[in-house]
Amino acid sequence: MDLIDIARPAAGGAETGIYHYDNLDRAYLARRVEEFREQVGRRLSGALTEDEFKPLRLMNGLYLQLHAYMLRVAIPYGVLSGRQMRKLAEIGRKYDRDYGHFTTRQNIQFNWIKLEQTPDILAELAEVDIHAIQTSGNCIRNVTTDQFAGAAADEIIDPRVYAEILRQWSTDHPEFAFLPRKFKIALTGSEQDRAAIKLHDIGVLTKRNADGVPGFTIYVGGGLGRTPVIGVKIRDWLPVSDLLRYMEAILRVYNAQGRRDNLYKARIKILVRETGAEKFAALVEEEFASLSGDRFNLAPAVVAVIQARFGAPQFATLPEVSTIFDSAVAADPDFAQWTRTNLHPHRVPGYASAVISLKPIGGIPGDATSDQMDLVADLADRHSFGEIRVAHEQNLVLPHVRRDDLYPLWQQLRRPGIETANIGLVTDIIACPGLDYCDLANARSIPVAQAISNRFADLARQHDIGELHVNISGCINACAHHHIGHIGILGVDKHGQEAYQITLGGAADENAALGQLLGSAIPAEQVPDLIEAVIGHYLARRTPGERFIDTFRRVGMATFKEALRAER
Amino acid sequence: MPLHVVTASRLRDGAIMWRASAGGWTEHFPQAAPFPGDAIDAALEAGQADVRTQQVIGVYKVAVTETRSGLAPESVRERIRARGPSVRPDFMYPGA
Numbered sequence: 001m002d003l004i005d006i007a008r009p010a011a012g013g014a015e016t017g018i019y020h021y022d023n024l025d026r027a028y029l030a031r032r033v034e035e036f037r038e039q040v041g042r043r044l045s046g047a048l049t050e051d052e053f054k055p056l057r058l059m060n061g062l063y064l065q066l067h068a069y070m071l072r073v074a075i076p077y078g079v080l081s082g083r084q085m086r087k088l089a090e091i092g093r094k095y096d097r098d099y100g101h102f103t104t105r106q107n108i109q110f111n112w113i114k115l116e117q118t119p120d121i122l123a124e125l126a127e128v129d130i131h132a133i134q135t136s137g138n139c140i141r142n143v144t145t146d147q148f149a150g151a152a153a154d155e156i157i158d159p160r161v162y163a164e165i166l167r168q169w170s171t172d173h174p175e176f177a178f179l180p181r182k183f184k185i186a187l188t189g190s191e192q193d194r195a196a197i198k199l200h201d202i203g204v205l206t207k208r209n210a211d212g213v214p215g216f217t218i219y220v221g222g223g224l225g226r227t228p229v230i231g232v233k234i235r236d237w238l239p240v241s242d243l244l245r246y247m248e249a250i251l252r253v254y255n256a257q258g259r260r261d262n263l264y265k266a267r268i269k270i271l272v273r274e275t276g277a278e279k280f281a282a283l284v285e286e287e288f289a290s291l292s293g294d295r296f297n298l299a300p301a302v303v304a305v306i307q308a309r310f311g312a313p314q315f316a317t318l319p320e321v322s323t324i325f326d327s328a329v330a331a332d333p334d335f336a337q338w339t340r341t342n343l344h345p346h347r348v349p350g351y352a353s354a355v356i357s358l359k360p361i362g363g364i365p366g367d368a369t370s371d372q373m374d375l376v377a378d379l380a381d382r383h384s385f386g387e388i389r390v391a392h393e394q395n396l397v398l399p400h401v402r403r404d405d406l407y408p409l410w411q412q413l414r415r416p417g418i419e420t421a422n423i424g425l426v427t428d429i430i431a432c433p434g435l436d437y438c439d440l441a442n443a444r445s446i447p448v449a450q451a452i453s454n455r456f457a458d459l460a461r462q463h464d465i466g467e468l469h470v471n472i473s474g475c476i477n478a479c480a481h482h483h484i485g486h487i488g489i490l491g492v493d494k495h496g497q498e499a500y501q502i503t504l505g506g507a508a509d510e511n512a513a514l515g516q517l518l519g520s521a522i523p524a525e526q527v528p529d530l531i532e533a534v535i536g537h538y539l540a541r542r543t544p545g546e547r548f549i550d551t552f553r554r555v556g557m558a559t560f561k562e563a564l565r566a567e568r
Numbered sequence: 569m570p571l572h573v574v575t576a577s578r579l580r581d582g583a584i585m586w587r588a589s590a591g592g593w594t595e596h597f598p599q600a601a602p603f604p605g606d607a608i609d610a611a612l613e614a615g616q617a618d619v620r621t622q623q624v625i626g627v628y629k630v631a632v633t634e635t636r637s638g639l640a641p642e643s644v645r646e647r648i649r650a651r652g653p654s655v656r657p658d659f660m661y662p663g664a
Contacts, residue, residue, distance in 0.1 A: 068582035114581035436653040446655045
């Protein structure tokens, strides 16, 4: 798992999309599983106290939550094969309660895990090159990226390749295993930010310089939680070959100067704010200059080897227009509705990326049953070269589907109820597990999401409202990114009762913004009415083609407040 | 007089446990023993002894009230722990 892996040849094989492990990687995972098996044994025998054991289990993604242990499994940069998805389904069926929960970190969580079975689970995951390492603790966590990675029409570079390089660099990095606090990196391969990069400790945006050469714009110090901050740009354009050296420089400055005396001031965002962005950038540049370019240089040949380890789908040469697709759209209005929200342009003519909604009306956002996971795996094998992506919006993506195949694909999604045509709409709600499962939560998230989803169940109405992102977090830790929802909802404890604060105007894209507070917290049962009133005001004020966020930015918070006050 | 029950998580599987009337632990909240006033201190101490023998972890007290149908935790969090996730009726705990 270290950089020496880069020199090894591609594994090849029929399975594309995922990074192919070799025997060294597998031996490493096997060692880690056996190490944890021994640690669990020592804990159960009493040789380790809970205080001694807790950091060890967290290093393996195992939390103790409200009802049971929860295992957070890493899905590197949200990329899965059909074979890996089937294993996740099997874990859900065999060790959990027949389902899993996909998260905003592109990972999956199992909510009903037994400590004594965890080593066996990790051993089974290792069979398909999956693990739970660095999904918790004060280390560099799973690097996240665009859910259309390797497929998007607007992609400048393939972000999976660089996310994998960052994964190898950060896994067991001896200097960065005990950072002041957890550390999250997001990377997107196009100039359009689909990975909320400005809300991460480091955000990497791909762009071309004036000569058309691809490189990276670097942001630092973004983050949500109790102190939400939009990241600041510290490098407008970084050569691709310098990515690792620059990451190393940022982490070194943070590791040396980040606060360890106060949990709430330990994230890099606080360091950047207290140091000042300009001075922080200067410190990084100084550290960057002091590091040997040879040691961290990402030469094109090195990158090519990593790229090759992913394998390449053998795309057919197809016309851009599919008459089969066009006929189906004309004949079936439900399918036509799905195509308006659940498809994304592909870089290869005749193909599209299809988004599978895990937000059925009234459902639990991000949950998938084992049967649904198996079906998605089968569909991936049949229609998408065995490739699957997990979106940070808690949906799944089949990245490479022939446009000719989209109608039969959609028909197969209907039976298990994962065909909802609501991607990017009001019922595509991002929600954390909240107080129903989470030990940290102050209030429930899921029932509020369900109530809103049921209120806006009419798909025609949703499509009329248009793009609208609703995010609901059950506490200030903001796992559901409520600060950057067009409509954000935060559950709080108000005198022992659950209550919800509403924010408006947040955004996660390249124009990232933090939502503004609408008023004081309200009870759960009033939330759908308030959302209805907010949307009603938007519909009354919007101009043709204007999305909710556009109208909000044009008219401002004051008019929304005034309109809602008048209605009451 | 304040009324409490004692709760913890079972070490080997993380299941929610309640200190029972006859001593020991139960998975079923309706069988949890109420401890009035200062009696909770001895119950907590007894629970801590089971931490030292690797039976449970995270022992703490939960404020409850007496209702016509039995004891009820005062906080939403503890009501969810006693009954199961509110969004999955199929996961409701027996007797909840």
